[in-house]
Amino acid sequence: MPFHVLLEGMGTGPQIPAHLTRISISLITTSTDLTNKVVKGKVVQKGPLVSLAPDNFILKTVIQEEDSELNASSQNLSINVVLFGELAKNFSQGVNQEDMVVAAGFTMSKSPTVRKDNLHPFNLLLSGDDACIYVFRPKPPPDDRSLLANRRSSTLSAEVSRKTKVPKYTYVRLGDLTAGSVVNVYGVVVFFKQPFKSRGTDSCSILKITDQSNQNITCSIFCEKLEDHPKIFQIGDIVRMHRVKAQFFKDSISLVNTFGFSVVTFDGTVGGAMEPRTSSRSFHFNQEDRQTVEELRSWASSQALFPTVSAAIHLSAVQPKSYFDLNCQLLAKAPIDSTCILLRVWDGTRCPHTLLKVNVEPNVTEGPSSFSKEKENIIANVFVYDNHLDCARKLKLGSFLRIYNLRANPGHSNVPGLTSSHSVDHLAFHLHGGTSYGRGIQVLPEDSLDVQELKRVLEAFPHDDMNEPFDLNDSALLEVWSTPPELLERGDSPDMPLMTLSELKQCELSRVHHVRAQLRSYEPRRLHQALKLYCSKCTSMQEIPDEELVAGIFSEASSDYEPCNAPPWALLSAFLTDSPVSPDRALTLLLPRQLMSDVKTKGLIFLMGTTLEETYRLAASYQNIVPVRSSGREITLLDLSAPFLFRGRKRHYGCKQCSETVLRDPSAEGVKVIDEKVVAEVLGVQLLQCVLLMKLELQDATDTLEVFLWTHAESFFGVSAEDAAANQEAQNSIRQTMESLCPPGGSMDQHPWLDLFLTAYQTKDDVGQNQTCYQICQTTLIKPPPQNRTPTPPEPPPPPSPGSEITSAG
Numbered sequence: 001m002p003f004h005v006l007l008e009g010m011g012t013g014p015q016i017p018a019h020l021t022r023i024s025i026s027l028i029t030t031s032t033d034l035t036n037k038v039v040k041g042k043v044v045q046k047g048p049l050v051s052l053a054p055d056n057f058i059l060k061t062v063i064q065e066e067d068s069e070l071n072a073s074s075q076n077l078s079i080n081v082v083l084f085g086e087l088a089k090n091f092s093q094g095v096n097q098e099d100m101v102v103a104a105g106f107t108m109s110k111s112p113t114v115r116k117d118n119l120h121p122f123n124l125l126l127s128g129d130d131a132c133i134y135v136f137r138p139k140p141p142p143d144d145r146s147l148l149a150n151r152r153s154s155t156l157s158a159e160v161s162r163k164t165k166v167p168k169y170t171y172v173r174l175g176d177l178t179a180g181s182v183v184n185v186y187g188v189v190v191f192f193k194q195p196f197k198s199r200g201t202d203s204c205s206i207l208k209i210t211d212q213s214n215q216n217i218t219c220s221i222f223c224e225k226l227e228d229h230p231k232i233f234q235i236g237d238i239v240r241m242h243r244v245k246a247q248f249f250k251d252s253i254s255l256v257n258t259f260g261f262s263v264v265t266f267d268g269t270v271g272g273a274m275e276p277r278t279s280s281r282s283f284h285f286n287q288e289d290r291q292t293v294e295e296l297r298s299w300a301s302s303q304a305l306f307p308t309v310s311a312a313i314h315l316s317a318v319q320p321k322s323y324f325d326l327n328c329q330l331l332a333k334a335p336i337d338s339t340c341i342l343l344r345v346w347d348g349t350r351c352p353h354t355l356l357k358v359n360v361e362p363n364v365t366e367g368p369s370s371f372s373k374e375k376e377n378i379i380a381n382v383f384v385y386d387n388h389l390d391c392a393r394k395l396k397l398g399s400f401l402r403i404y405n406l407r408a409n410p411g412h413s414n415v416p417g418l419t420s421s422h423s424v425d426h427l428a429f430h431l432h433g434g435t436s437y438g439r440g441i442q443v444l445p446e447d448s449l450d451v452q453e454l455k456r457v458l459e460a461f462p463h464d465d466m467n468e469p470f471d472l473n474d475s476a477l478l479e480v481w482s483t484p485p486e487l488l489e490r491g492d493s494p495d496m497p498l499m500t501l502s503e504l505k506q507c508e509l510s511r512v513h514h515v516r517a518q519l520r521s522y523e524p525r526r527l528h529q530a531l532k533l534y535c536s537k538c539t540s541m542q543e544i545p546d547e548e549l550v551a552g553i554f555s556e557a558s559s560d561y562e563p564c565n566a567p568p569w570a571l572l573s574a575f576l577t578d579s580p581v582s583p584d585r586a587l588t589l590l591l592p593r594q595l596m597s598d599v600k601t602k603g604l605i606f607l608m609g610t611t612l613e614e615t616y617r618l619a620a621s622y623q624n625i626v627p628v629r630s631s632g633r634e635i636t637l638l639d640l641s642a643p644f645l646f647r648g649r650k651r652h653y654g655c656k657q658c659s660e661t662v663l664r665d666p667s668a669e670g671v672k673v674i675d676e677k678v679v680a681e682v683l684g685v686q687l688l689q690c691v692l693l694m695k696l697e698l699q700d701a702t703d704t705l706e707v708f709l710w711t712h713a714e715s716f717f718g719v720s721a722e723d724a725a726a727n728q729e730a731q732n733s734i735r736q737t738m739e740s741l742c743p744p745g746g747s748m749d750q751h752p753w754l755d756l757f758l759t760a761y762q763t764k765d766d767v768g769q770n771q772t773c774y775q776i777c778q779t780t781l782i783k784p785p786p787q788n789r790t791p792t793p794p795e796p797p798p799p800p801s802p803g804s805e806i807t808s809a810g
Contacts, residue, residue, distance in 0.1 A: 002132045003090035016134055020104055025065045025079045028108060028122055038104040039124065041065045044078065049092040050549060050641065058556065059088035060548045062119065063101060079120035080111055082552040084127035095135050105130035109555050110613055113547045118363065123548070125555055169242065169284060171292070175213025177246040177253050185244060185255070186292055187211050188268060188300045189237045194404065194440025195229045196387055198222060205229045206435075209239060212299055219244065219255040221263070226391075229263075231277035233402055233442055233450075234325075236268035238296050240289070267448070270297045275447060312402060312450065315380055316349035320410045320427060323437070326403045327450050329458065330395055331379065332367030334360040341392045343382040345401065348457035350378045353410075356426040357381070367397045370744055375461075382406065384441070386433025391441050400451045405439035406431055496757075502702040504774075509760045512777060517698040517705075518751040519741045524694070527735055531725050533688040535655040541693070544725070545641050545653070547612075553642040554612040557629035561586050561609050564630040569593055569665035570606065585609060590628070590635070592666055603674050604666055608635065619646040624674055626683070628663070637661050637683065645679050649726040652676045658686035690721040692734075696776070698756070699748070707758060707774040715780050737781060755779075 016038070023037045041063030050058050065077040081103060083091050095101060106124040114121045126133070172183040187209025195203040202222040207230060210216050219241070223229050230239050242262045244255040264285075265277040274290060276283070312325040328345035336342050342358060344367070358381050360369070371379065382403065384392045395401070407430045431439065444451050496514040504513050524530050534541050566572035570590040590606035604624040607615065619625050625646040628635050637644055640659060643651035654661075666674070666682045680687040692713035698705045714720050717737055723730040743750050757778045762770050 003087060003094060004132070004134045005094065005137055016102060016104075022102075025063075025077055025120060028079070028120065028124075030122075034106065034108070038102050039063070039065070039079070039106075040100070040102045041078075043095060043097050043099050043101060046092075046095065046097050047546075047548075049088060055086075057085060057088040057092075058549065058552050059083045059092055060546070060552065061091070061095075063103070080113075080117070080123045080548055081106075082123055082125050082548065082555065083131075083133075084125070084552070084556050087126055087131055087133060091133055095133070100136040102134040102136075104132045104134070107559075109551070109611060111548075112551050112612055112616075116547070123551070125552075125559075127556060127559060171240075173213045174209065174211045174215040174217045177215075177217070177255075179246055179248045179253065182243055182245050182258055184240075184242045185209075185211075185217075186238065186240050186296060187217065188296055189232055189235055189239060190216060191235065192230075192232045192438050193435040194438060194442070195221075195223075195226055196435045203229065207232060207239070211296065215253075217253060217255055218249070221257050221261075223257070223261075231265045231442070233267075233444060233448070236300060238266045238268045238293055238300075240264045240266075240293075266293050268297055268300055269449065270301050272297070272449065273447060275445070277445065314349040315347050315351040315378070318351055318353070318408050318427070320353060320408055322408050323405050324408065326380075326401075326406050326429075327444065327454050328380070328401055328403065329454065330397055330399050330401055331371070332365055332369070332397065333392065333395065334365040336360075336383070339385060339389075341384045341389055343384055343392060343395070344379055345382055345403075346375070346379045346458070347454060348378070348461050351380065351427065353427045355380060356428040373747070378461075380429055382429045382431060384431045387435070388431055388433065388439075388441060395441070395443070400444045400446070400454060402442045402444055402450070403431060403440075404442070405437045500702040501698060501700050501705045504705065504758065504760070505703065505772075507760065509762055509772070512757050512759050514755070514757055515698070515700070516753055516755050517700040518748060518753055520697040520699040520704060520748070520751070522694055522696045522738060522742055527724070527731055530692050530694050531721060532691050532693050533653050534691045535658060535686060535688055537658045537686050538655065540655070540657065541691075542688075544690075550642045551612040553639055554610065554615065554627065557627075557638055558585060558609045558611060560629070561588075562630050562633065564588075564633045564635050566590065567635065567663065567665075588630075604679065606635070606663075615646055619648055623647065624676075624679055626679065635663055637663065637685075640685070644683065644685050645676055647676060650722060651726075652680070653688045654680065654685035655688050660684045690725050692717070692721045692724065705774060707776055709776045711775065712777045712779060716776060717781065741781075 020036050020038045022040055023032070023034075025039055025041065028034075028039075043061055044064045045062035047060040059082070061081050061083070062078055063081055103124060103126060105128070106126050108122045108124055111117075111119065111121055111123045113119075169184050171186055172181075174185060174187060177183065177185075188211065189207055190210055191206075191208040193206040195205040198204040200222075202224050203226060205221045205223075207219050207221070208216050209219060221229055230241075232239070240263065241255070241257070243258050243260045245258045246253055246255055248254075262283065263278065264283055267273060267275070274293065276285065312327040315326070315328075318324060326345070326347065328347045330343060330345055332344040334342045334344075336358075342360060370376070409428050409430050410426070431441070496512070498514050498516055499507070501515060501517060504515055507513055528544075531544055532541050533544055567590075570592055573589045573591070575587055575589075586609050588608040590608070592604060604626070605622055606626045606628050607618065608628045608630065610618070610627070615625060615627060626644060627638050627642065627646070629638055630636075640654045640656045640661070644654045644661075645652040662684045664682060666679065676687060679685075691710060694709045694713065696707050696709055698707060709716060717734050719730045719733050724734060741752060741754065756776055758774050759777050760772055760774050762772055764770060
């Protein structure tokens, strides 16, 4: 399993063999011949290294094809890659996120998570001697002294090597340009166009500059990389260009970049920061340059070339059918279709006109899919088209943007995917294709005056954190959770007194208390993150294994198949598959003899050589399926990171720490029904229990309190965790319950009041200090029956006794 590092620009060392040809990720299908094919992409996700056994590893990563030369119209440019063995270990140690890699010698299998992650429908599997990874690295600098020479000094003085002489640059006034000369110039920007794709491989940006000679000179800049273009934010910015060529074009002098071109841009505001905008790692800037910039700033201000206020306007000043520039912060984005991307932005002000609302599926939205009601009212939806799509895709959430030449268009007719139910008076914002009037998007630097002003406005907006959606870090919930005592002491009185949350915090531990409160927030918002696996023996709790990891374990087991001996208590039957993905793959079926004699052949089978997807399909026909593999001509269970038992749509896992697995005769005397407990006991597996674990924040008039819902979660929801893991209807029931108790985007007035029983218990944190935790117990949620008329509000009911069902008021 070779692993090679290739240095860019170096002709020596490992190289990709010439007989290998690249194939686009989007062209990989069941009919594709993968012989001598490679795929190339950037690592956009890198999972952890998982040890299946000593010296046996598995790792999952996602690579994304960046260039579109092979298939520009495709949507499937990202794919899951699963690596096995030593190659997985080398990849974990030698590859970083954002690295460019080439994979060779791979096979493929269907992705079981294609509907979940929206990636390519197949996974690439790299295992065996033919699998290989090449990772590209930039050529290292010659030595540490060269690195030091490229660092920018804090005073922006000359950045040159200590052993070389500082270069002396001369600059030509724009009125003194002569055709054919290569010069260095300074100028004030009076017009600019954002970079756009030229007919060749470069992007082109156009700007007009002037100086004290009062000559307006057009500059055409051709660069392959966008970051090498001038970073111009507004008219009045000052540019310094080295090595540009003067030439006649349409009877006037113009400038075009030549070999060795470099550009630095400065804010043109008088008294503004002298912070350069450039992609160059090293540039020359001394006191004379500083003086030149200051002189141009003063001159431009006196000539009214620089706007006295920002060219951008606030959303509060936008008028229908107008074009304007907008400074804003990016909150979320989502693709509408192949021609349009939606950007959700805000600037802290409210547009006086009703804005168009757009409903986008949460699974395609990057960032929060919804916000508090107050914040939603001031968020603008910007539709980005055509040549601006690439820029929009690369924008990072939270970035501060300037969007140039944005169109405020009343109506919905030009918005993809919207119906006539939207009012024609609603205002939509469009960034159309083209570069006229500087149309485009720029990311503003954090230290710019516009960003500082924008931050002041946004910070003044009242944050409503309890309604803000968030993505929970799974490990964070487990870190603060501790196993509560198994036996909780009840209160002695049948009529337990009602107490406030502040009073509860002063009460003794290990007793049940009655409170009335509202649900302020809860974690996690995504139900699958609330499902955990709990071991009653070692009291450990873990995440349900990732589907890709489980699929990889099955794929590795099926690819490592070797003939094996059947145990004396089973009959072995082997046959070949006709799968187009992996033809002639061997499948092995083991049937316990005793169960065959008892006419229970579908009661329990052992299956070897199947993929995870195939096991799912077979589970619909057999009551119990135990997946196994061959090892040293013997049959063993799979690694317990995978389910050890499939029962219909349900999967059962075992604890690695507490299990002592063994493959033996499952025919237990006197057992009428073979269930997961019977199978686990026979195989020496400590069965893990599927549980629901949530953290809730309660609030009343006196205080707030974080509590856990775990031991009594199933009785609270009226749904078992096992059903929630396998049944969509059960999942919907829990989600609807939580949305009724904590309405998304609603104020606290809309949150119903709940009567709850809580218990307090003490645990130790990571540093051994005592901490008090609270848990909901003995509480069942009962939704009030629907009423045909509005009833007279009843008197508050007396506090219920412990263990009785609690009705949520409201």
